[in-house]
Amino acid sequence: MTVALYGGSFNPPHLGHIDAARASIKALRADKLIFVPAAVPPHKAMAEHSPSPAERLELTRLAAEEIPGAEVSDFEVSRGASPSYTATTAEYFRGEYPDARIVLLIGTDMFLSFEKWFDFERLLKLVELAVFPRDKGDLERIESFAGHMRRSYGAKVTVIDKYPLPMASSEVREKLPQRLGRDMVPEQVYARIIQKRYYGAKPELEWLRGQAGKLLNPKRVPHVLGCESEAVKLAARWGEDAGDAAEAGILHDITKRLDTAEQLILCEKYGIILDTLEKESSKLLHAKTGAMLAEDLFGVSPRVRDAIFWHTTARAGMTLLEKIIYMADYIEPTRDFDGVDRLRELAYKDLDEAMILGLEMSIEDISSRGIEPHPRSKEALDWFLRQEEKKNK
Numbered sequence: 001m002t003v004a005l006y007g008g009s010f011n012p013p014h015l016g017h018i019d020a021a022r023a024s025i026k027a028l029r030a031d032k033l034i035f036v037p038a039a040v041p042p043h044k045a046m047a048e049h050s051p052s053p054a055e056r057l058e059l060t061r062l063a064a065e066e067i068p069g070a071e072v073s074d075f076e077v078s079r080g081a082s083p084s085y086t087a088t089t090a091e092y093f094r095g096e097y098p099d100a101r102i103v104l105l106i107g108t109d110m111f112l113s114f115e116k117w118f119d120f121e122r123l124l125k126l127v128e129l130a131v132f133p134r135d136k137g138d139l140e141r142i143e144s145f146a147g148h149m150r151r152s153y154g155a156k157v158t159v160i161d162k163y164p165l166p167m168a169s170s171e172v173r174e175k176l177p178q179r180l181g182r183d184m185v186p187e188q189v190y191a192r193i194i195q196k197r198y199y200g201a202k203p204e205l206e207w208l209r210g211q212a213g214k215l216l217n218p219k220r221v222p223h224v225l226g227c228e229s230e231a232v233k234l235a236a237r238w239g240e241d242a243g244d245a246a247e248a249g250i251l252h253d254i255t256k257r258l259d260t261a262e263q264l265i266l267c268e269k270y271g272i273i274l275d276t277l278e279k280e281s282s283k284l285l286h287a288k289t290g291a292m293l294a295e296d297l298f299g300v301s302p303r304v305r306d307a308i309f310w311h312t313t314a315r316a317g318m319t320l321l322e323k324i325i326y327m328a329d330y331i332e333p334t335r336d337f338d339g340v341d342r343l344r345e346l347a348y349k350d351l352d353e354a355m356i357l358g359l360e361m362s363i364e365d366i367s368s369r370g371i372e373p374h375p376r377s378k379e380a381l382d383w384f385l386r387q388e389e390k391k392n393k
Contacts, residue, residue: 001100014185014374015062020164027160035072038084051198053077063186082094090126103128108138128156146303175230176201215254225349226332234324248307248325251294256286287312313376
């Protein structure tokens with residue numbers, strides 16, 4: 001039986017790791033490959049704002065699902081804050097697989113510095129080594145050093161003649177806050193990173209649209225895309241973050257298709273306190289449940305969550321982003337009702353005046369259909385009117 005050990009910080013695990021693991025299984029004819037995420041790597045400091053060891057372990061488990069014959073060990077993570085010396089890990093796995101051929105996977109740089117590893121001679125008695133070249137020019141250096149290791153220590157070294165995908169975790173971490181990097185990690189790893197907003201990650205908007213589309217009635221998609229587009233334009237006009245506006249626009253209606261009973265289940269799940277009107281209307285509920293679901297599934301910031309939360313009733317004291325999403329939902333290009341052109345024009349001239357007009361139109365429309373407008377909308381209108389009075393004094 002051949003067992004390959006693949007250690008590292010996996011911060012985060014990326015497609016280069018997956019490619020290397022698959023190539024190793026094939027080259028070594030391994031029966032099993034075990035990822036071993038380090039709790040505290042002894043050879044380098046963890047990057048600032050990295051997920052906890054337990055969180056990196058979970059990301060690695062998600063990545064390993066891509067590879068038949070792969071599993072993930074929590075041996076080093078479960079040991080806590082102690083440095084993760086490979087000799088100790090190898091000794092553990094030698095005990096787990098006493099009759100197996102155990103092969104340790106390492107890259108060029110780590111191999112060439114192998115004599116500096118903690119207790120490296122003991123390690124060589126426990127495992128064989130399999131070395132990946134990082135670049136095409138590495139093979140000659142690897143083969144030369146492998147000869148030295150064989151002669152000096154009796155090491156068993158296999159050189160895997162395969163260049164893994166050229167990427168590094170540091171590059172992934174750098175790209176994620178720029179709404180990039182999705183193509184560098186497994187899909188389920190990316191979804192988890194966005195959900196938890198590890199590394200300051202922000203979702204690629206095309207990916208977020210796809211995720212929202214799974215939750216929407218297909219007939220609602222044009223409205224949602226229109227709302228996103230309008231929100232981004234309003235954000236540019238009024239100096240708001242366009243990415244946050246886009247996220248809120250994309251996600252603002254993700255629970256719209258649910259009926260009242262389903263909405264109430266989500267309210268209970270997220271601890272949303274409702275008044276009498278809200279308990280009877282899924283139209284009022286979807287803004288609140290959508291906000292909480294967006295935070296739960298996609299890790300949106302509190303400001304984006306609140307913009308979704310208030311996009312139906314509005315509220316007194318609205319933030320700029322809340323006003324933008326309320327107005328974008330109202331005037332996006334697929335909307336067609338009496339007065340919409342006037343409202344669109346005003347939204348780019350004076351956003352607060354547009355809010356006053358929009359709230360007046362909304363309250364009048366709801367009342368004309370024999371429905372009681374939510375008191376919070378009237379409170380919002382009164383607040384905006386007071387703000388206008390103060391401006392005009």
